[in-house]
Amino acid sequence: MNLLNKIYAILIVIVLSCSILLVHRSLQKIDYRAGCFSAVPIHVRQLYFTDTRSTDYGNFYEPEPNNFAWGEVSQYFRNSTIDVPDSVHIEYFSYTDSIFYNSTLPLDRTDSVWGKYIKTTEPLVFTMGIADKGIIKLWCSSPSLGTQLILAEQLPAVEPKPEDLYYKEPLSKAQYIAEMFTMLDDSIKNNIRQELYIKSYKDSSNYQLPDYIFP
């Protein structure tokens, strides 16, 4: 065998080994859906799952500021062939109190409830609920384990950074808030003024997954 053929043979071995590794890696990944609802009007800037093993983001369909109701998810985003997430990143602006939230919350793999979902090979469905005062709840569902609350946190309010205030152009905090309110329906603005959305969901831990997800 001449030098060129030796190189070709080595390349074949390398490519085959890489392919086997990639197949093994893809078998570790799962298919999951992620949805979100809110109890108050919010403008979500970013909402996604992250994982330390890959650079893939587990996306959500972001909730509409004018269309919100506790327990009502408009759509579930399908994250196919992705690793089980180990944290969730959330950035949003709350209209009710004009406060910004920006946090990355780890999902503890040693947690008894979440640990059970990690071990299953079934498709998972994540549902996030966002309520007033930075309260967030995350439920996980699978056909055999059902729906359980895996995360309940109250996010601290944060001061927005200049990059958080970019909307078509760099804005000041007051300009950004004014710009956000132009997107809101007048009836919702009126309800905010009358404080009609003030209701605590801190102890709300039940969520019913729509029947069409796991028929």
Next chain:
Amino acid sequence: MDNISEGNSSKLDNAKEKQRSIFLLIGLYICIFFMLALLFPKENDMLFIPAYYFATVTILQLSYVIYYKFPFKSWPVAVLILFVILLALFVAFSIYIVGLAGAYQH
């Protein structure tokens, strides 16, 4: 007589090596395609598979042409030219479609 037979046997060896190279290259081209498909499973990235594939295959074909010093009017060179044309087409298409997607996003 010995010189003639030695010359013939080295030609035969060379032909065998060339044939072996062709088989190895075909195997390599197939394996690389499957590896790229595994590497870019997402719909958005699939666009780049043909561009990466033809770039790799063009380099491999070029190594074969250079190593055995093929004349311009030979089938390995024709295959190489074909790969270069396909690579250029897919790179141009990728640039066009990425630009188009960017324009729609903003």
